[in-house]
Amino acid sequence: MVIEISDVLLQGTNLESPIQVALPAPITIREVMIELGIQHMGYGTYFVNGQLKKLEDLVEDQDTLMVLPIFGGG
């Protein structure tokens, strides 16, 4: 799957967006984030194929995951 993730959430990793990973079976977004070593997953907003999702939701290999920083006013 393709993961587009904001540089704000890539702190502490050597990753660069977009990231390509292979998913043999559907797993939760939280598990994908843990696999990638994203420390700040709790500060993200998650979109799968453009739809807003939660960390506990499942993703599949053909999905596109976009991760943007949480937004709360301003």
Next chain:
Amino acid sequence: MNNGYCGKILEIDLTHQKTKIIEISEPIMRKYMGGKGLIAYFMKEDQLEKVDPWSDENVIYYMTGVMTGIPTAGTSRLIMGTRSPMTNGFGMSESGGFVATELKKAGWDGLIVRGKSKNPVYLYIHNDRVDFCDATALWGKGTGEAHDKILEALGDKHIKMSQIGPAGERLVPYACVINDLRHACGRNGLGAVMGNKHLKAIAIRGTKGISFDNRTEMMALSKWYSGQYKDNPLSNGLYLYGTAGGLGNMNQTGILPTRNFREGYFEEGDNLTGQRMAETILIKREGCFACPVRCKRTVEVKKEDLHVDPKFGGPEYETIGAMGSVCGIGNLEVVAKAHERCNDLGIDTISAGMSIAFGMECYEEGYIDQETTMGVDLRFGNEKALLDLIEDIVEQKGFGKWLAQGVRAMSQAFGEETKAFALHVKGQELPMHDPRGKTGVGLGYAVSPTGADHMQGAHDTMMVSQGPVLEQGKLLGQMETVDVFGYGREKAQYYGRMEKWWSFLNMAGVCFFIPGPRGSFPIEKFLDLLEYATGWKIPPEEALLIGERGITQSRCLNLTFGLDETMDVLPERLYQPLRNGGLKGKAIDREAFQDMRQAYYEYMGWDDKGIPTQETLRRLGLDD
């Protein structure tokens, strides 16, 4: 000795050019903290229910909070109050920057400005000294020129300054107050009230310093935060991309207000993000007093046909939405120019942008034609019209005469059918957040004492999953995740809980971007900071009670002003489905929303008409 606060308010009578000192006791400061709390306390004493907002008797309250001036992040807030000429109710607007700290260092917790000067005047407050200075030669000047002339006349470049521009002088109802050219008390028409009093500016110089209970521990905590804030995406995101860092997120979600909230996705949204700004016109990241986060932007454009002066800072998210996507404009340089002109002229970017967007929809839908717009082809996306109309609003010429009156007045004039897309609450235009993707924000707009206002409470999007933000929320009593589209009792209680915390931060003089749950300074440590400043140990439960007091005070005042539950309503547009984007088809459920509002009243200890009960007033110490 008082720690963290001065115990003194300076009362200024513009009519007779006299001043008086009002002593504030420790019990009063502990009960009201400053900001909204003290504004409402004095507004009640002053019986503003008997005062017309446009009369000489209206009052300007210019307040700090007990945490203002602590040398750490987020403690810079100035909170201004008045009886609003826009809503006719409790008026309030806050700003970051440096003026509030400077006032505290001059030995004052706040100012109360009464009366009306015969001629244009500006105030120079230098510690205990107050000068009434002739501003006749400054009247009509933009804030940029007037700022430089006042600094030159007073001969001290360290002076901090609140000003109005020509919009305030000409009584545009949504004229604002500009602080040091780049920060704004933007909302509720504070600038119009200053203009009506012939008060051009308040220049402040303070050299006394502020006394704190435990400076050593306070500085250690401040230093700790400065060392760690960049490790947290909440504050690092603000540093890197400013408040517009979330714009892409909102567009992706489908809640970026676009073309007068008809739509939630803007096809040119990528051109307006904080990230795009950083790549193009950003020349400097700046902050408020002692704040390492530096979420403020300074931008510059140097083109033959477009020049943006960096002395006015740069546009924040609200301005980018109001001058950009809401008007169908995807050119960041034009938005930056609009921001510069609004700051120089002294008008609120939100109300100005929303008024222009309303005019655009009226024009495209055929409710007005070029006879009314005085020849302007007022379609969404018309960049030249946007920039020209900002000037016309202030000069109140051409179609600007209409726009200057705001959305409510225009919709009354342009026909009943235009009310379907007249986006205001209590007469104040909506800020750049669409309740169709966050129903709690909609509840906030409806019940806010100031009309539609993004500064009153939290956003539903913060706690959708388990994680560090919710962990901070748990300290405030929010134990469960939040459904952004939800209604009902739980949602009402979520909004109410967070509103109490937001209200407390306002009263203490704190920016909500710094402490949790919205910011990265843990709530427990932030309250330690309050203790080191004042000597007062205030647990989260007491902070929430103090915040609730401020909400209830302003509610009671609004009831005396005639703003009752019939005005706690949302604009019709929000009950219409979004026309595009990730939330296409989404609309507010009218019945569910009404039930949620009633559940909020109940949670706040108000009756079914939204009137605080005697028991609630007693519990909050407001039954005198």
